[in-house]
Amino acid sequence: MSSYFQRHIFFCLNQRPSGEDCCANHGAQEAFEHCKATVKKAGLAGPGQVRVNKAGCLDRCAGGPVAVVYPDAVWYTFVDKTDIEEIVESHLRNGQVVERLRLADDVGR
Ligand code: FES
Numbered sequence: 001m002s003s004y005f006q007r008h009i010f011f012c013l014n015q016r017p018s019g020e021d022c023c024a025n026h027g028a029q030e031a032f033e034h035c036k037a038t039v040k041k042a043g044l045a046g047p048g049q050v051r052v053n054k055a056g057c058l059d060r061c062a063g064g065p066v067a068v069v070y071p072d073a074v075w076y077t078f079v080d081k082t083d084i085e086e087i088v089e090s091h092l093r094n095g096q097v098v099e100r101l102r103l104a105d106d107v108g109r
Pocket of ligand 1: 013024056058059
């Protein structure tokens with residue numbers, strides 16, 4: 001059975017009211033919006049293709065901002081719009097993991 005979407009990318013957009021560090025303090029919202037726009041512009045949005053989703057805390061805050069691509073279970077951390085564009089083009093379009101942006105395995109909360 002094929003899945004409805006080929007891939008999802010989830011962005012942690014968590015904002016902590018306490019002033020504790022969180023992805024929202026590191027440009028997560030802007031990256032999410034840029035990813036959504038880039039996926040759409042690339043013609044990758046929709047059934048059988050890619051869905052860009054918001055998420056709450058993904059519990060890997062120390063690497064924030066973070067996003068994860070499923071079903072591949074590949075975690076990313078990113079800095080700017082170019083990083084997001086590379087993830088879209090390389091991974092979401094072509095299935096090639098962007099190694100330079102991978103979140104280290106030992107990064108947790
Ligand atoms: S605040 Fe983003 S992973 Fe926890």
